[in-house]
Amino acid sequence: MIFYDANLSYGYEMNVRRLPPAPCRTIGELAAALERCGIRGGLVRSLMADMGGVVVGNAALAADLKTVGADLYGMYTLVPSCTREIPAPEELPAVLRRDKMPVLRLNPGEHRFLTRPGVIADYLAVAEAEKIPVMLDTACGLTLDNCWDYMERFPKLTAILGYVNIWPADRYYRPFLEAFPNLRMELSHMITDQGLEELVRLYGAGRFLFASRFPSMSPGGGMLQLRCAEISEADKARIAGENLLEMIGEVLT
Numbered sequence: 001m002i003f004y005d006a007n008l009s010y011g012y013e014m015n016v017r018r019l020p021p022a023p024c025r026t027i028g029e030l031a032a033a034l035e036r037c038g039i040r041g042g043l044v045r046s047l048m049a050d051m052g053g054v055v056v057g058n059a060a061l062a063a064d065l066k067t068v069g070a071d072l073y074g075m076y077t078l079v080p081s082c083t084r085e086i087p088a089p090e091e092l093p094a095v096l097r098r099d100k101m102p103v104l105r106l107n108p109g110e111h112r113f114l115t116r117p118g119v120i121a122d123y124l125a126v127a128e129a130e131k132i133p134v135m136l137d138t139a140c141g142l143t144l145d146n147c148w149d150y151m152e153r154f155p156k157l158t159a160i161l162g163y164v165n166i167w168p169a170d171r172y173y174r175p176f177l178e179a180f181p182n183l184r185m186e187l188s189h190m191i192t193d194q195g196l197e198e199l200v201r202l203y204g205a206g207r208f209l210f211a212s213r214f215p216s217m218s219p220g221g222g223m224l225q226l227r228c229a230e231i232s233e234a235d236k237a238r239i240a241g242e243n244l245l246e247m248i249g250e251v252l253t
Contacts, residue, residue, distance in 0.1 A: 001233070003039045003223060004071070004241035006186045007137070007162055007211035011047030024215045031070035037219050040241065041071025042211075043103055043135075049077040050110040050140075055085050062099035073248055074101035075135055079111050080119050089122040093130050093251075102251035103133045103160070109141025117153035124150065128157045131250045133184075137162035139213070144172055151180045158182045158247065160209065168192035170199075177203045184243065186211035187222060197230050205235035209244050 010030040012023075024030040030044065046064070049057025054077045061074045076096055079085055087095050096102055104127055108115045117124065127134050136147040136159050147161060161176055161183055163169060170192055176183055177199070188211040190196055199208065210226060212219035226236055 001227070001237050001240045003210055003219075004244045005034070005039050005042030005212050005214060005219060006160060006209040006244050007135075007188055007213050008034075008042050008044040008072075009047055009213070009216065010044060012051065027064040027068055027072070030215070031068045031072065033215065034070060037214070038223070039214075039219060041073070042244070043075055044072050045075040045077070045105060045135075050107050053085075054079050054111065058086065058099075058101075062101060065100050073103070073252075074099065075103045075105040076101040077111075078104055078106045078120055078123050080113050081122050089126045092123065092126060093132065096132065097252055100252070102248045103135055105135040105137065105140065106142070107140040108146075111141075115142065115146040115149070117150050121153065124154045124157060128154045131158050131182075133158045133160055133247050133251070135160045135162060137164075139164045148176070151176065151183060155180055156182055158184075158250075160184050160186055162186045162211070163189060165189050165191075168195065170195060173199070174202075177207060183207070184209050184247070187226075187239070188213045188217060190222075190225070194230075196225065200229075200231050200235055200239075205231065205238045206243055208239045210240050 010024040010027050024033055046057050046061040048060050058076055065072060065074050081089060113119055134157060136142060136150060138144060151157060151159060163172060173185060184207055186209045210222060212222050226240060
């Protein structure tokens with residue numbers, strides 16, 4: 001079983017109270033830590049995109065990805081096209097392929113724009129048509145209601161749902177999995193006993209991605225949960241990394 005993590009980050013956090021015990025300041029530190037943990041690679045966002053702005057952050061992440069041998073792929077941060085800060089929607093697929101950044105993300109809280117779907121509808125329309133995954137993460141300025149609004153407007157969107165919670169959350173997850181067939185769920189906060197087994201039984205292993213939010217959280221618990229899950233070895237392998245690599249391949253090849 002080869003692990004690829006669907007939710008990684010590195011960089012400097014301005015609010016020192018939120019720093020993890022051992023932050024990865026550089027992408028090189030992140031790559032070294034993943035090797036130590038037995039994780040082959042994954043999706044990574046740069047904190048600079050939120051702390052320093054999308055123009056600097058996206059460019060810095062693209063440059064950093066070229067400096068490491070680890071199998072890391074970037075998450076490109078969106079803001080509304082009307083600000084003219086990032087490439088136009090029709091130009092974006094080529095930029096993502098060039099810069100090894102096959103997933104889009106947004107953080108409207110940090111970047112100060114409305115969470116109404118129409119505000120970034122032009123980018124989401126391209127993402128839906130081109131099967132470019134969009135990370136919808138409640139740790140990045142979105143509520144679950146916002147995520148639902150985006151998916152309801154673009155029901156065929158290839159999306160990754162990340163929900164930060166401290167309690168079993170099946171009643172939040174399942175409506176998304178039922179309604180939106182191209183949505184995958186990352187498992188960094190899957191803490192329900194036998195929850196993964198039940199979700200795999202209902203929706204299939206293809207809907208789920210191993211993720212840890214490292215270095216903010218430890219990957220060990222999620223890796224152990226997946227290794228010990230009462231599902232087939234083939235399903236474990238899909239969740240550990242194969243599903244994510246398939247999504248990445250849709251964009252980069």
